[in-house]
Amino acid sequence: MANTATTNVLEQPASRTTAPRTAIAGIGGYAGGELARLLLHHPRFRETAPTFLGRAGESDTTVKLHLEDIHPQLAVAGNQTHEILPFTWERIVDAGTEVLFLATPHEQSREWVPEAIERGIKVIDLSGAWRLQHSSNRVVYKLTDANTEQAALLQSEAVYGCPELHRDKIRNARLVANPGCYATSIILALAPFIQAGLVDLDHGIICDAKSGVSGAGKAPTSKTHFMYAADNLSAYAVFGHRHTGELLEQLHITSDQIQFTPHLLPIPRGILSTIYVRLKNKIESATITEVLHDFYQHSPLVRLRSTPHLPEIQHVVRTNFCDLGFALAPDGKRLILVSCLDNLLKGASGQAVQNLNLMCGWKEEEGLL
Numbered sequence: 573m574a575n576t577a578t579t580n581v582l583e584q585p586a587s588r589t590t591a592p593r594t595a596i597a598g599i600g601g602y603a604g605g606e607l608a609r610l611l612l613h614h615p616r617f618r619e620t621a622p623t624f625l626g627r628a629g630e631s632d633t634t635v636k637l638h639l640e641d642i643h644p645q646l647a648v649a650g651n652q653t654h655e656i657l658p659f660t661w662e663r664i665v666d667a668g669t670e671v672l673f674l675a676t677p678h679e680q681s682r683e684w685v686p687e688a689i690e691r692g693i694k695v696i697d698l699s700g701a702w703r704l705q706h707s708s709n710r711v712v713y714k715l716t717d718a719n720t721e722q723a724a725l726l727q728s729e730a731v732y733g734c735p736e737l738h739r740d741k742i743r744n745a746r747l748v749a750n751p752g753c754y755a756t757s758i759i760l761a762l763a764p765f766i767q768a769g770l771v772d773l774d775h776g777i778i779c780d781a782k783s784g785v786s787g788a789g790k791a792p793t794s795k796t797h798f799m800y801a802a803d804n805l806s807a808y809a810v811f812g813h814r815h816t817g818e819l820l821e822q823l824h825i826t827s828d829q830i831q832f833t834p835h836l837l838p839i840p841r842g843i844l845s846t847i848y849v850r851l852k853n854k855i856e857s858a859t860i861t862e863v864l865h866d867f868y869q870h871s872p873l874v875r876l877r878s879t880p881h882l883p884e885i886q887h888v889v890r891t892n893f894c895d896l897g898f899a900l901a902p903d904g905k906r907l908i909l910v911s912c913l914d915n916l917l918k919g920a921s922g923q924a925v926q927n928l929n930l931m932c933g934w935k936e937e938e939g940l941l
């Protein structure tokens with residue numbers, strides 16, 4: 573079967589010999605912490621640690637905050653410390669920042685991205701602020717722009733940071749909108765089959781996805797508090813989760829062709845999506861395997877489980893992989909796809925570093941295996 577992944581082309585762009593200067597905003601959060609860990613261990617960044625940025629504001633010179641104070645798991649024997657600095661553009665420019673990671677809330681990312689780009693700094697934004705091209709899909713974020721014309725231009729330039737679908741565009745992007753965690757797991761499972769025209773879209777696709785609590789960020793709410801989430805399983809944002817727009821835009825389908833329901837799992841991290849698909853024609857199991865192998869043959873961070881084995885959260889937690897597996901009904905038309913990833917890694921920070929690698933012309937899996 574022909575490879576239907578249009579961007580799975582092994583092009584070798586000019587590779588950077590030196591690592592770019594990077595900065596991470598939102599360093600105090602879950603995604604920011606994982607990003608710091610990945611970059612501090614990345615072989616290309618041994619000599620070039622990122623600048624770690626907290627919220628905007630003036631420094632209180634009497635109290636210095638260090639990375640290890642907030643993320644003790646990143647402490648290194650020998651007292652090596654990394655200071656966290658309040659976010660200011662002056663500081664970012666003085667540090668020679670070439671790539672700014674935003675692990676910040678959507679509203680803050682929407683505000684900061686135009687200024688970064690204007691200053692010649694590339695951005696990898698982990699929030700949902702720049703992922704959606706259609707305003708009808710973006711409306712759920714209730715974002716406002718200081719300069720609507722400039723924002724519209726930037727929006728159309730933003731590249732959806734799913735390397736398995738858009739590697740060539742990511743390589744040359746100034747603004748990468750890193751995908752949502754649920755969206756990543758569902759898009760990677762469905763794209764090979766939808767692009768190959770095998771799915772009976774009129775029949776509708778059902779995505780039942782479950783996420784660990786870290787997906788909601790570090791500030792507990794009544795629904796993510798231990799007392800509510802522990803020993804529980806609950807559906808939420810039914811018919812209204814903000815990742816639905818990413819599914820529609822990236823899979824080129826309409827809202828009546830997919831139903832996506834997220835659930836909160838009482839575990840710290842990991843996502844499992846079970847996706848129910850009706851195929852247009854009867855297909856052999858070997859063909860399903862071939863479609864997946866062809867699509868992902870050049871994708872080192874997608875692992876295919878061979879039938880009858882299905883992905884499990886324990887196999888992917890604390891890894892940068894998305895694992896995919898499937899089961900086909902005896903009628904050859906009812907396909908169940910199972911997709912698993914760590915929401916903080918392949919669903920956020922790991923994918924962000926994968927995008928950085930591509931932007932630098934390095935192997936996309938560098939520092940992630």
Ligand SMILES: NC(=O)C1=CN([C@@H]2O[C@H](COP(=O)(O)OP(=O)(O)OC[C@H]3O[C@@H](n4cnc5c(N)ncnc54)[C@H](OP(=O)(O)O)[C@@H]3O)[C@@H](O)[C@H]2O)C=CC1
Binds near residue numbers: 600602788919
């Ligand atoms: N958690 C996940 O699984 C995923 C998260 N994302 C996205 O990544 C981003 C970060 O998520 P996550 O780490 O979970 O969130 P957290 O809530 O854990 O962390 C958010 C960070 O942003 C900082 N922050 C909050 N408001 C502002 C502000 N106005 N200006 C500057 N910094 C601010 C917080 O600062 P302080 O430390 O002072 O509170 C904190 O460090 C979000 O946009 C989220 O949607 C994307 C995919 C998956």
Ligand SMILES: CC(=O)N[C@@H](CCC(=O)OP(=O)(O)O)C(=O)O
Binds near residue numbers: 751784
């Ligand atoms: C369990 C949980 O609450 N998960 C988050 C999704 C996390 C994610 O991918 O984030 P963004 O799209 O916000 O970047 C949610 O459902 O809102």
